[in-house]
Amino acid sequence: MAENSSSCIACEGNLVLFGRRLDYEYHRCSSCGTIQLLPMPDEADTALSYESEYANVSHYESDPDRCRASAGPYYRAIIRALRDYGVKGKVLDYGTGWGGLLGMLTDNGFECQGVEMSSEMAGYCRELGLPVKQGDIKAVKGERYSAIVLCTVFEHLTDHGRWLSGARQLLENNGLLITLQPTAGFAGLMGRILGLGSLHRPLPQLQQVFCPPWHTAFFSFEGMKILGRRNGFDLLEIRPAPQGRSGGITGIAQRCLEHVNRFGWYLMDVLWPLLIAHTFVLKKVDFPRETSALKPK
Numbered sequence: 001m002a003e004n005s006s007s008c009i010a011c012e013g014n015l016v017l018f019g020r021r022l023d024y025e026y027h028r029c030s031s032c033g034t035i036q037l038l039p040m041p042d043e044a045d046t047a048l049s050y051e052s053e054y055a056n057v058s059h060y061e062s063d064p065d066r067c068r069a070s071a072g073p074y075y076r077a078i079i080r081a082l083r084d085y086g087v088k089g090k091v092l093d094y095g096t097g098w099g100g101l102l103g104m105l106t107d108n109g110f111e112c113q114g115v116e117m118s119s120e121m122a123g124y125c126r127e128l129g130l131p132v133k134q135g136d137i138k139a140v141k142g143e144r145y146s147a148i149v150l151c152t153v154f155e156h157l158t159d160h161g162r163w164l165s166g167a168r169q170l171l172e173n174n175g176l177l178i179t180l181q182p183t184a185g186f187a188g189l190m191g192r193i194l195g196l197g198s199l200h201r202p203l204p205q206l207q208q209v210f211c212p213p214w215h216t217a218f219f220s221f222e223g224m225k226i227l228g229r230r231n232g233f234d235l236l237e238i239r240p241a242p243q244g245r246s247g248g249i250t251g252i253a254q255r256c257l258e259h260v261n262r263f264g265w266y267l268m269d270v271l272w273p274l275l276i277a278h279t280f281v282l283k284k285v286d287f288p289r290e291t292s293a294l295k296p297k
């Protein structure tokens with residue numbers, strides 16, 4: 001079960017109520033800025049929801065073709081990162097969804113395996129001939145990978161530390177974890193602006209950002225670095241993620257924002273606040289002796 005203390009899941013700092021949405025509360029760490037649900041949803045309940053109903057909840061695109069089209073820029077960004085770091089061996093796509101990224105990885109010559117909790121989505125992928133196991137990280141226990149990739153999945157986990165320790169066991173030495181996810185900067189800024197600074201006003205959904213219980217945490221850069229370090233990973237790089245590609249007005253806004261963001265990132269790098277998501281590249285490292293007390297339980 002996820003730990004439900006009132007300290008930050010990334011850095012163990014103090015949490016302060018940030019805002020409410022539906023019957024849930026998001027809290028913000030006063031030390032690292034990570035925004036997280038408090039309490040965290042129960043892991044077993046969440047697993048059941050993902051398995052049985054996630055393919056049809058409004059949070060996730062229920063049409064596989066539309067999903068592939070809108071998330072295409074994310075998939076390409078992840079594949080670019082794999083190439084830039086020279087990944088050659090087997091890749092695990094964790095949280096495969098309708099198989100868009102897994103299909104693109106295969107088309108680009110990567111040997112890969114997918115894992116998906118939703119039985120409907122996993123079944124759909126298998127019908128397409130994609131190698132997908134239904135379940136969570138335990139479904140591939142004992143396997144070895146050069147890299148694990150997550151495309152808008154890390155923000156869904158309910159026990160990030162335990163997941164990282166499971167992921168670490170699957171990776172070869174120096175193996176990479178590449179995760180594209182919405183981050184704390186944009187969520188924090190927009191939550192504050194659109195909530196008009198009032199804790200009584202519900203948080204805006206912001207497209208699909210504040211989506212409890214599905215989105216459990218928006219990590220800050222500092223939060224990801226500390227969380228990684230505590231669980232045997234070095235944060236190598238933070239990349240700006242592209243915008244998705246929806247149709248209509250949203251699509252036009254996404255394209256505009258992407259141009260603005262390219263310029264903003266060029267000028268201000270990680271300080272640029274209008275990026276909804278970032279790609280983190282982490283590397284599995286040995287636990288330093290002096291921090292062995294911080295090893296995951």
Ligand SMILES: [Zn+2]
Pocket residue numbers: 008009010011012013029030031032033034223
């Ligand atoms: Zn924190």
